[in-house]
Amino acid sequence: MSDGGGRRIRAIAKKEVVEFARDWRTIIAIIVIPLLMFPLLFILFPVLLESEAAELDALELSVIVQSDEFPSALLENFTSVSLTVSLEPLPNVTSLSEPNDDLERVRNSSTDAVLRFDSRNDTWSYAILHLSTSERSNEARFRLLSTLSEWEDSEVRERISDGGLDVNATLDPLRWDGDIAQGDVATSGEQAGMVLSLFIPLVLAIWTYSSAIQPSIDMTAGERERGTLEALLCLPCTRIELLMGKWLAVATITGIGVVLQICGLLFAIGYLASSSFIGLPKLSIVSVGLIVLSILLFAVMVVAFELALAMRSHSVKEAGSILAPALMLILFPALFTQVINLDGIEGFWFAIPVVNILLALRELLMNRVITEHVVIWVASSLVYATLAAYYASRQFSREDIVTSLS
Amino acid sequence: MSTTLLSIRGVTKSFAEVEALKKIDLDIHSGEIVGLVGSNGAGKTTLLRLMAGVYKPSNGRVELSNGKPVEEMRQELGVVPESTGLYSRLTAWENIRYHSRMHGVNDAVAWARTEKFAEHLDMKENLSRHTKGFSRGMKQKTALLRALAHGPNILLLDEPTAGLDITSARTVRALVRQLRDEGGTVIYSTHQLAEAQQVCDRIVIIHNGEIRADGSPSELLSSTGTASLEDAYVSLTLDQARPRQEEADKESALSSWWRRLFTPRTPATTLEVLENE
Numbered sequence: 022m023s024d025g026g027g028r029r030i031r032a033i034a035k036k037e038v039v040e041f042a043r044d045w046r047t048i049i050a051i052i053v054i055p056l057l058m059f060p061l062l063f064i065l066f067p068v069l070l071e072s073e074a075a076e077l078d079a080l081e082l083s084v085i086v087q088s089d090e091f092p093s094a095l096l097e098n099f100t101s102v103s104l105t106v107s108l109e110p111l112p113n114v115t116s117l118s119e120p121n122d123d124l125e126r127v128r129n130s131s132t133d134a135v136l137r138f139d140s141r142n143d144t145w146s147y148a149i150l151h152l153s154t155s156e157r158s159n160e161a162r163f164r165l166l167s168t169l170s171e172w173e174d175s176e177v178r179e180r181i182s183d184g185g186l187d188v189n190a191t192l193d194p195l196r197w198d199g200d201i202a203q204g205d206v207a208t209s210g211e212q213a214g215m216v217l218s219l220f221i222p223l224v225l226a227i228w229t230y231s232s233a234i235q236p237s238i239d240m241t242a243g244e245r246e247r248g249t250l251e252a253l254l255c256l257p258c259t260r261i262e263l264l265m266g267k268w269l270a271v272a273t274i275t276g277i278g279v280v281l282q283i284c285g286l287l288f289a290i291g292y293l294a295s296s297s298f299i300g301l302p303k304l305s306i307v308s309v310g311l312i313v314l315s316i317l318l319f320a321v322m323v324v325a326f327e328l329a330l331a332m333r334s335h336s337v338k339e340a341g342s343i344l345a346p347a348l349m350l351i352l353f354p355a356l357f358t359q360v361i362n363l364d365g366i367e368g369f370w371f372a373i374p375v376v377n378i379l380l381a382l383r384e385l386l387m388n389r390v391i392t393e394h395v396v397i398w399v400a401s402s403l404v405y406a407t408l409a410a411y412y413a414s415r416q417f418s419r420e421d422i423v424t425s426l427s
Numbered sequence: 428m429s430t431t432l433l434s435i436r437g438v439t440k441s442f443a444e445v446e447a448l449k450k451i452d453l454d455i456h457s458g459e460i461v462g463l464v465g466s467n468g469a470g471k472t473t474l475l476r477l478m479a480g481v482y483k484p485s486n487g488r489v490e491l492s493n494g495k496p497v498e499e500m501r502q503e504l505g506v507v508p509e510s511t512g513l514y515s516r517l518t519a520w521e522n523i524r525y526h527s528r529m530h531g532v533n534d535a536v537a538w539a540r541t542e543k544f545a546e547h548l549d550m551k552e553n554l555s556r557h558t559k560g561f562s563r564g565m566k567q568k569t570a571l572l573r574a575l576a577h578g579p580n581i582l583l584l585d586e587p588t589a590g591l592d593i594t595s596a597r598t599v600r601a602l603v604r605q606l607r608d609e610g611g612t613v614i615y616s617t618h619q620l621a622e623a624q625q626v627c628d629r630i631v632i633i634h635n636g637e638i639r640a641d642g643s644p645s646e647l648l649s650s651t652g653t654a655s656l657e658d659a660y661v662s663l664t665l666d667q668a669r670p671r672q673e674e675a676d677k678e679s680a681l682s683s684w685w686r687r688l689f690t691p692r693t694p695a696t697t698l699e700v701l702e703n704e
Binding site: 025028029032033036041043044203247248249250251252253254255256257258420423 | 478479480482483500501502504506508509510511512513514516517518521526528529530531570573583597666
């Protein structure tokens with residue numbers, strides 16, 4: 022880097038961030054959406070679910086009960102769960118599940134469900150005909166099953182009692198003694214780390230990549246297309262300084278987006294969903310330091326890779342059609358990493374690109390610092406970040422970046 | 428006596444198989460306005476980009492008077508590219524300040540210089556405006572102010588009056604002459620011969636990547652034995668002009684095949700056939 026390189030890198034980064042922030046759509050995409058996405062999801066989604074459930078509960082549903090000998094107690098139970106029952110004799114079928122003539126009645130919604138009930142010696146047989154694509158029919162089936170289950174439970178208890186046995190001892194011969202939660206020796210901090218490790222690396226990886234797409238394209242292919250790059254290349258800064266300045270700007274914008282999204286997520290989980298659901302993970306200073314290092318290495322790699330791909334492109338359109346599908350390169354390893362068992366995991370997993378950082382984050386959020394793993398992921402990530410930066414510097418050094426197809 | 432500020436020695440520039448510039452030798456002296464004149468695709472922009480250090484020569488050297496390659500001495504240059512290259516979400520002054528800072532010039536110094544030239548160009552009132560709504564003329568003037576703010580020794584202008592109205596073009600030309608009178612050196616690319624004759628002390632005619640003539644307007648007339656510069660230009664560039672080389676489409680074979688797949692053929696019908704129908 023030549024004299025004043027640091028000053029020029031800062032000037033490039035500052036100008037890029039200022040210019041980017043002056044577009045209100047960018048502020049919404051990079052700041053407002055990540056901040057509000059999870060809180061809104063956690064507030065609105067349960068509200069929506071509750072209102073839907075309440076609407077279903079309030080429905081008066083009609084069912085047909087086909088039986089030659091139906092218990093009157095059970096009939097009363099059906100009425101108490103807002104089921105209007107029409108009694109019919111049992112049709113002549115080989116199996117109660119055969120729809121036969123009742124198929125059309127259920128399909129055209131003239132009834133919400135049909136319950137067939139038959140007494141066979143000391144037991145009862147039943148089947149419910151319903152339309153699984155209808156909310157009303159599903160709800161009718163659910164109410165019938167719940168009521169039948171309650172009735173079966175009381176029948177079982179009555180029969181055990183009639184046989185001279187203790188009902189509780191017969192039904193529940195093996196019992197947990199004391200508080201179940203006390204049996205887990207993991208601390209609440211460790212449990213919180215375990216839960217967070219399941220989604221924070223995923224959110225971090227996907228959001229880092231996706232939020233860097235727009236600024237990467239705007240600052241490379243966008244500049245190329247608008248004709249601003251040529252004037253920039255005439256300035257006394259090296260191509261490496263140009264790359265570093267733009268990298269710093271994209272990393273800053275992306276970093277703000279990722280931090281806000283994680284804040285929104287933690288706020289949503291901790292305060293809106295259930296405060297007992299998750300707490301703060303207990304992390305050592307070493308773990309925190311390594312988490313920061315892993316995120317930094319990941320950002321260097323991802324942002325450099327995106328800047329390189331975008332700079333290779335001759336237009337914004339071309340860059341978009343390359344960078345958007347390239348998200349799969351992050352998404353699949355990220356999803357795959359979620360199901361890898363960390364207990365006794367082999368070291369080579371920590372050398373695979375993308376997977377290494379995500380596994381490292383999972384371990385570190387659970388406050389597990391395993392030296393062998395740390396050495397492998399730091400070394401491999403340094404190699405990948407260097408390769409990505411080298412590839413980006415090659416793209417920025419191309420002479421044809423000054424020309425555009427548009 | 429004027430000194431040589433910029434030397435171009437045996438410079439060749441190739442893009443893939445095509446030689447955009449062929450063995451160019453050119454000296455730029457202090458205090459002169461040098462006009463690079465040629466048709467589209469002649470090699471003017473390529474030569475300017477080589478002088479600005481954006482391109483590296485395939486062969487030969489482009490160096491300043493101290494013998495250093497031009498890419499190491501860009502602070503000596505002020506460049507106005509053909510596209511102006513202004514950021515639309517920044518104000519005119521912010522655009523100027525950004526480039527000045529990159530040149531390592533203090534904001535106060537850059538502002539003082541900008542204010543002085545903005546007065547000449549009637550741009551003072553527009554310095555705090557975002558460039559998004561600027562006309563072509565205002566953009567060109569802003570780019571000129573930006574190129575001057577750090578006090579360059581050599582000004583490289585690529586088609587500075589292209590798309591400007593008569594008054595704006597006249598103002599730009601007057602400023603260029605004023606800069607020369609104050610001791611500045613300007614390299615002025617244009618494909619308008621009349622404009623070059625009006626502004627430049629020296630005209631370099633480029634055609635198909637070669638320098639066909641280099642001298643003052645009167646020297647060009649006497650060397651070609653013609654009565655006007657237009658006749659002189661025509662006599663020097665009789666061979667057919669080639670298309671632009673550096674913009675050559677570099678798409679892959681797959682992209683080319685895919686594009687052709689969805690490109691309909693030109694209708695075969697002629698006017699005669701239509702009339703007969």
